[in-house]
Amino acid sequence: MDVIGQGVKEGILLILSLDPELIQVTLLSLQVSLSALLVSGLLGIPAGTFLALKDFAGRKLILNIIYTLMGLPPVLAGLIVFLVLSNRGPLGEWQLLFTPSAMVIAQVLLGFPLVAGLSARAVMSQRQEAYDTAVMLGATRTIAILSIIREARMGIIAALTTALGRLIAEVGAVMMVGGNIQGKTRVLTTSIVLETRMGHDSRALGIGIILLILAFIIMLLILKLEKRSFKDDSTIQII
Amino acid sequence: MTVLFKLSNITKSYGERQVLNAKALEIRAGNIHCLLGPNGSGKTTLLRIMSLLTPNDGGHLEVLGEAVNWQPSQLLRLRRQMAMVTQSSFMFEGSVYYNVAYGLRARKTPKKEIQQRVQESLELLGMSDFIDAPARYLSGGETQKVAIARALAVRPRVLFLDEPTSNIDPSSSLEIEQYIKHINQEYTTTIVLITHNFFQARRLAQHTSLLWEGHIIEEGPTRDMFHNPQDPRTRRFLKGEY
Numbered sequence: 001m002d003v004i005g006q007g008v009k010e011g012i013l014l015i016l017s018l019d020p021e022l023i024q025v026t027l028l029s030l031q032v033s034l035s036a037l038l039v040s041g042l043l044g045i046p047a048g049t050f051l052a053l054k055d056f057a058g059r060k061l062i063l064n065i066i067y068t069l070m071g072l073p074p075v076l077a078g079l080i081v082f083l084v085l086s087n088r089g090p091l092g093e094w095q096l097l098f099t100p101s102a103m104v105i106a107q108v109l110l111g112f113p114l115v116a117g118l119s120a121r122a123v124m125s126q127r128q129e130a131y132d133t134a135v136m137l138g139a140t141r142t143i144a145i146l147s148i149i150r151e152a153r154m155g156i157i158a159a160l161t162t163a164l165g166r167l168i169a170e171v172g173a174v175m176m177v178g179g180n181i182q183g184k185t186r187v188l189t190t191s192i193v194l195e196t197r198m199g200h201d202s203r204a205l206g207i208g209i210i211l212l213i214l215a216f217i218i219m220l221l222i223l224k225l226e227k228r229s230f231k232d233d234s235t236i237q238i239i
Numbered sequence: 240m241t242v243l244f245k246l247s248n249i250t251k252s253y254g255e256r257q258v259l260n261a262k263a264l265e266i267r268a269g270n271i272h273c274l275l276g277p278n279g280s281g282k283t284t285l286l287r288i289m290s291l292l293t294p295n296d297g298g299h300l301e302v303l304g305e306a307v308n309w310q311p312s313q314l315l316r317l318r319r320q321m322a323m324v325t326q327s328s329f330m331f332e333g334s335v336y337y338n339v340a341y342g343l344r345a346r347k348t349p350k351k352e353i354q355q356r357v358q359e360s361l362e363l364l365g366m367s368d369f370i371d372a373p374a375r376y377l378s379g380g381e382t383q384k385v386a387i388a389r390a391l392a393v394r395p396r397v398l399f400l401d402e403p404t405s406n407i408d409p410s411s412s413l414e415i416e417q418y419i420k421h422i423n424q425e426y427t428t429t430i431v432l433i434t435h436n437f438f439q440a441r442r443l444a445q446h447t448s449l450l451w452e453g454h455i456i457e458e459g460p461t462r463d464m465f466h467n468p469q470d471p472r473t474r475r476f477l478k479g480e481y
Contacts, residue, residue, distance in 0.1 A: 129329035132292055136323040137342035138393055140315055151332055 007205025014206045015213075021183070026210065029187040032100055032174065033167040036107030040163055043108075044115025045156060049149055051116070052123035063120060069113035074106075078176030081106040085177065098179040103187070106173035114163040122155020123148060157226045161219060168215050188214070240267040241304075243397060243429055244289055249298035251284050259284045259453045261298070266446075268396075271423050271430040273444035273461065275437060277476065281453040282433045283401060289431065290323055290399050303396065319346065322395035326402035328386030330374035335366065335385050338374045342393035360388040364418060380411030387418060391426070398422065401433045412439075419443055437477055441465055449473050 014022055051063055083089050085097040085105075096102045126148050134144035149156065171189035178185035180194060188211045195204035244266040251259040259281040266272045266289075274282045287293035288300065291307065291314050300307045302317050322342070331338050336357055343353045361367045364384040369377065374385060383403055390398055400419065404412035420443060423430050434440055440447050441461060448458040449470070457470045468474045 127329065129325070130331070132323075133329040133331070134341070134345075135314075135318060136290060136292070136321065136399075137345060137389065138315075138319040139341075139345040141311060143345055147331065 003201050004205065006202040008209060010202045010206030011209030012206075014203075015210060022207075022210070024183065025186050025188055025191055026214065028100060028185070029168065029189070029211070030214070032103045032107060032187060033164065033170075035104045036111050036167050037160065037164050039104065039108045040111030040115045040167075041160055044112050044159070044163075045119050045149070047112075048116040048119030048121075048156075048159075049123050049145065052120040053145065053148070063117075066113045066117045066120070070117050072110060072113065074110055074170045074172035075176065077109040078106050078173035081109060081173070081177045097177060098181060098185055100178070100185060102177040103174045103185060106177045107167045107170065110170060110173060111163040111167050114166060115159045118159030118162060119152070119156050122152040122159065125155065126151050154226065157222065161222050164218060164222070165215065168211070168218070240269060242266070242301075243268050243303055244431075245299075245301040246289070247299045249285070249288060249295045249300060251281075251288065251293070251296050257453060259288070259295075261285060261450075261453075261455050264448060264455060264458070266429065266431060268429050269423075269427055270446050271419070271432055271444045273432045273434060273440040273447040274450060275434060275440045275447050275476075276450035277435055279452075280450040282435075282450050284453075285450065286399055286401055286431065286433050290321060291318055319393075320396045321399065322390035322393055322397075323399040323401065324383065324386045324390050324403050326405045327379075328382055330377075330382060330385070333374060335361070335369045335372050335374050335377070338385060339389045339392050341389065346393070356392045357388075360392040361385075363391065363421075364388045380407045380415070383407055383411070383415055384418070387415070387422075391422060394426070395428060397429045397431065399431050399433075402435070403432075404439065405434075405436075416443060437465070449476065451476075 051059060051066070081102060082097065084091050085094065085102055086092055087097075096105070130148050130151050131144050134147045135141070139147065169189065171193060174185070174187055175190050175193065178187070178190065180186050180190040186194075188207055191207050192204045192211070195201075195207060242265050244264065246261055246264040249259060249261045249264075250257060261281075264285075274285060276282050284293065288295045289302065291302065291309075294309055303320055305313065305317065307313070307317075331341060339357045339360055340353045343356055348356070357370070358367065361370055364387055366381065366384050366388055369381065369385070374382070377385060383406075387403070403419070404415050407415070416439065419430060419432070422428050430443075432440070432444060444461045446459070447461040447464050448455050449464065449472075450456070451472050457464060457468065457473045464473065465477065468477055
């Protein structure tokens with residue numbers, strides 16, 4: 001219990017100290033995870049929508065692969081990106097290994113299947129009536145599809161929050177392709193690992209608390225966005 | 240009177256089961272034309288083909304003077320002259336205003352005109368007070384009135400009504416029937432009405448086609464069909480035996 005109490009205290013002190021190194025690590029964590037989320041969203045939402053709405057040979061197989069990749073172990077994602085970006089790998093000449101870009105690529109590998117798979121489920125849960133109503137009111141096919149995405153937005157926002165939760169807390173992939181280099185690729189999660197290995201349990205816990213606060217603030221912002229777009233949605237009344 | 244829909248030998252099957260085999264049907268401008276028949280007789284399939292939501296397997300289909308080729312540009316052009324209200328109308332997430340304005344926004348109508356048309360349509364249906372209400376929180380009768388206002392806002396030449404009153408109480412049902420008549424008379428909108436309720440067909444439609452197991456078995460002025468049915472199955476249907 002002492003370690004936990006000490007950790008909380010350390011966390012508060014760390015925040016108050018405005019330690020420049022910690023600020024840099026926190027900003028890099030945010031930059032990597034939010035960039036990966038942005039790319040995962042930009043690729044995953046259209047891909048999920050396409051898979052949900054377009055019937056073609058192999059669609060079910062692709063969906064199954066995406067659902068499987070939703071559980072891709074971060075270390076494995078890291079290893080794949082490591083092999084591709086290492087000097088012997090096909091993209092070795094890009095010299096991206098041990099840079100924040102490599103960390104973003106590895107995290108996209110983790111975030112994309114989550115966003116695509118959950119977006120596909122959200123769009124698939126929409127009824128045929130939504131599309132029929134839109135086209136019978138004179139919408140073009142594109143507008144009708146956008147209307148379906150709009151109807152599915154609660155599920156899509158859930159997909160993005162789930163992905164963000166996974167990305168910001170992820171350590172295996174960023175450690176493997178980033179290398180946890182001080183001032184270059186060190187992020188909050190890899191800092192926790194490092195501090196724990198060095199026996200600084202309280203400091204590690206303190207950084208963990210900062211990570212949690214960060215995740216809490218981002219989720220709060222997303223939920224606020226969600227609420228704004230669902231003015232007429234209330235919770236289910238259970239009596 | 241102009242013929243708006245001309246169908247010949249229209250067929251539709253789902254797997255092995257043929258659900259529609261309509262030899263000939265013409266729907267003329269300005270009428271309320273009822274597609275009457277028991278459940279499973281192919282009424283909705285026929286309506287979905289006429290409204291270009293479901294392609295037919297065989298036969299010839301002419302809609303608003305054009306042979307249908309199912310090309311997206313043609314579908315858009317033709318559908319923009321139609322509107323539809325189904326038995327449990329789908330409402331988009333958002334306000335009544337958002338829903339009624341939907342078709343006008345799709346047509347890129349200027350904002351001021353959208354506001355005016357939405358207001359007018361809701362007023363006609365007695366739903367002005369609900370303009371800011373969330374559309375998914377309305378009662379069944381209110382939803383149907385908003386759906387009719389939404390259809391009306393785009394000033395369609397043809398309005399398809401698929402069992403528009405089957406999920407609502409009798410008094411709201413009669414009220415909606417009054418609006419249907421009014422829309423037909425005031426706006427000269429052609430209405431294609433699906434119902435299994437022959438009293439409703441008699442109250443509203445000038446013309447009726449009776450469907451039976453995917454076939455149109457009798458067709459003509461509604462009054463004649465009720466007073467002097469030709470097909471024995473029509474007589475049985477009118478006696479309520481189905």
